[in-house]
Amino acid sequence: RQIAPGAVHVPGWLSPDEQRDLVAACRAWATGPVPIRHTVLPRGGVMSVQTVCVGWHWRPYRYTRTADDVNGARVAEFPRWMVGLGRRALVAAYGEHDGYTPDTALINFYDGAAKMGMHQDKDEKSDAPVVSLSIGDTCTFRFGNTETRSKPYTDLLLASGDLFVFGGPSRYAYHGVPKVHPGTADPATGPARGRLNITMRVTGLAD
């Protein structure tokens, strides 16, 4: 389960009921106050994943309360139950949560063709862990190193219900999603198609 120091994979952590409830919550957030959309990068590129945020809005490369690059609305509140879910995730991965209090979640939807290139998550002003939950189609996840976006890296599969916690020395590792495997999800728990990834983070920002 430990992939690297601080990087812990817990397959099948979410129950089918929890997966269904998270899909329903994400479906509601996808419609507003800020609709889910493909993020446009500063140089004009368009991300293939679709993203909606709760708590803080992520735009490349900072967090704001309002989605000024979408419709100007304030993002939905980060729900208390998600703080509890984040703490349970840290207990599952590390045995303790140490007061973990995530204040933002990025919800990424991958259709069958979406990918995410190798990158580091470094827009947070906190080195608290990132909690990642996968629901729906299985993907190939590429976990790299902290120095370069190329080798050495390890490819692993993330399936519906899997938890991954990235903390400590792995917090700033390069990572990406080179492939989603369409049709691999159980239709009883996942979205009708594609893959949903929820990442909880601590922005380190105060209103």
Ligand code: MD5
């Ligand atoms: C995903 N999402 O599967 C991934 C899971 C993103 C993103 O990369 O930025 O939305 S989160 C993976 C992650 C986060 C922080 C650190 C590390 C991986 N890591 O050290 O490998 O859609």
Ligand code: FE
């Ligand atoms: Fe990332």
